[in-house]
Amino acid sequence: MxxxxxxxxxxxxxxxxxxxxxxxxxxxxxxxxxxxxxxxxxxxxxxxxxxxxxxxxxxxxxxxxxxxxxxxxxxxxxxxxxxxxxxxxxxxxxxxxxxxYSTFGNDKGYICTIGTGSDIGFYDGEFLRPSLHGIGYVLGDEGSGSWFGKQLITSYLYDKMPKDLSKKFAEKYKLNKDIVIKNIYQRDRPNSYLASFADFLSENLLHPYIDNLLRNGFDEFVRTNIMTNVDYWDYKVNFVGSIAYHFDLQLREVCEVHGIKIGTILKSxxxxxxxxxxxxxxxxxxx
Structure with a gap:
């Protein structure tokens, strides 16, 4: 078994x-x-x-x-x-x-994860090539659920979020600075806490602010993680993770702008x- x-x-x-x-x-x-x-x-x-x-x-x-x-x-x-x-x-x-393994099998290409966190590696059909990325939610995780969570929370607390969205955010989460600090600095799994705010992205996907936020996050992921590899245009790039899957429209369009050949996008x-x-x-x- x-x-x-x-x-x-x-x-x-x-x-x-x-x-x-x-x-x-x-x-x-x-x-x-x-x-x-x-x-x-x-x-x-x-x-x-x-x-x-x-x-x-x-x-x-x-x-x-x-x-x-x-x-x-x-x-x-x-x-x-x-x-x-x-x-x-x-x-x-x-x-x-x-x-x-799940997306390439024995083929070659770049594999990206965009879920709670984000990462990238080159797979040669058998092994992963060491990567400079995947440095975690504090320093990296561009375009991930935790990254978007940070953007939403800081935008809300700094009163930079559009008023209509800010009202919805306040009603849904009932947050203040003390609650946020306690969850991020004093409790377990702060990255998962940050990523939990991704639901707000889905619920307000048609809002221009959310659409722009998603595109900016994916653009940062692409520029930081994919385009820093000199041969990225030679291979397909596969994505796995809930954020990549649920917001594939924005991800695909950002990748298209940069000439990235997307293969498979899997939720799990x-x-x-x-x-x-x-x-x-x-x-x-x-x-």
Whole structure:
């Protein structure tokens, strides 16, 4: 039995192949090791009733997650999953690699994630090329949910948001400076808190201010992350993530302006990733 996970900072999607049945699908909160420790990850998994009956039967676990970019961070996740699935082989890799598997398979190209956070990498059909990007919501994450959340909050608190939108924002969130500071500086998962304001973008998508904000955010992502690669026009660029998916019109038009060849845009890669991993491991087994 093979368990596959795609984990962002906000949510983790899981698939388990079951004999003579469709895959078992479930969701947990995001398990980014920059924001949750080993004990917290194990606790989350122990609270998933669907998976516990199979815990000792699962032979392989493939986890692709945000924040799993260094050996020590990957070890945090691996140790926690090994506690839950004691007889399984556990592999932990970064979410970008999982997104590349799900959209490119064995082809080459640039893979971008734009969800709670944002990142980019070049996939050569097997491995990811090291990137200068993916430096997190404080310093980077251009065009992501957390980036747009910061723009909305600061625009509102500085009284720079158009009056009609500001009224809607106030009614929906009932924010003040103290509430914002407490959630960002004193509570867990500040990046997910910031990204939660993306709902406001969807609800007011036709407003010129929101449309312009989206285009500016995607333009910053493109200029900072894609166009700094000298060969970006030679390859397709695939996108994965809720922000890229829900605001694909603005994203596509910004990319078109800069001559970027968009391939696939997926909201979530988990089904395609699950199929890729299961097929790959089945081939290995029968070699």
């Amino acid at each position: 093979i368990l596959v996970a795609d984990s962002g900072s906000s949510n983790s999607d899981w698939r388990l192949n079951l004999p003579d049945s469709k895959p078992l699908a479930f969701r947990t909160k995001g398990l980014n090791p920059f924001f949750v420790n080993e004990k917290e990850i194990a606790k989350v998994m122990k609270e998933v009733p669907e998976i516990l009956p199979y815990a000792r039967e699962i032979q392989e676990v493939y986890f692709f997650g945000a924040g799993c970019i260094t050996p020590d961070r990957r070890e945090i996740v691996s140790n926690a999953l090994s506690e839950i699935f004691p007889t399984a082989f556990v592999s932990v890799e970064c979410d970008l690699l999982g997104c590349a 890669p988990v089904d395609e990733l699950f199929d890729f991993v299961v097929e790959r491991e089945t081939k290995v087994l029968h070699q």
